[in-house]
Amino acid sequence: MSALAAAFGGSLGRLVGGMSAPAESAEVAPPAATRPLTPASRWSEAELIDACLDGSRVAQKELYVRYAGRMLAVCSRYSQTTFEAEDVLQEGFVTVFSNLRLFRRECPLEFWIRRIMINAALRQHRRNAPMLAVTENEYPEAVADEELILSNYNFTELLKMVQDLAPRYRMVFNLFAIEGYGHKEIGEMLGISEGTSKSQYSRARAILKAKLERLDQHYNDTRFQ
DSSP states (O other): OHHHHHHHHHTHHHHHGGGOOOGGGTTOOSOTTTSTTOOGGGOOHHHHHHHHHTTOHHHHHHHHHHHHHHHHHHHHHHOSSHHHHHHHHHHHHHHHHHHGGGOOOSSOHHHHHHHHHHHHHHHHHHHHSOOOOOOTTTSOOOSOSOOOOOTTSOHHHHHHHHHTSOHHHHHHHIIIIISOOOHHHHHHHHTSOHHHHHHHHHHHHHHHHHHHHHHHHHHHHHHTO
16 A cells, blocks of 8 residues: 555656646645645645645645545455556546546545545456346345345455455445445446346355355364364
């Protein structure tokens, strides 16, 4: 993550393009009269957005630092490797800085950035692993509609299981189970039918349930050794 942050910070002017401030003021925060002696890390969301729109590199870097960690976690769930997640993250932040003037402030900035990251992940998926259409009967409902209890497992274990899902299952599972989209909307986002989204989600749950059962068995076996 530190390498990514360094790389992003070093090329910040190139990534944000027209938003950058003039060279002589590139590292200067917004006027002191507006934010007197206040560190960028303590700026409110509105102050941070305004400063970024004014072209402050300090503000642009702070926005990245403030949200990059949480957004990398989002990107990782949609990606198969850390490198792929970092590519999605960087592409997403390019879009964030390029379109920040279009943010209407009707929701928290984090929600807006999160949606951009999801869209970047979907674009990456289309480039690397096109969604394969399947019939509804090809992947039957394999798991009853009980809740998968995930709170007993650590984040690293769960992330690895999700990343190991086939790309089409991983996308549908994340969009439905984590992001809360409906199957009709997911179908429109991925270019598949609503029924295909449902069956692929069911198959993803079946795979994850089997993995969790094996993990539980492993814990039980090692506990009594």
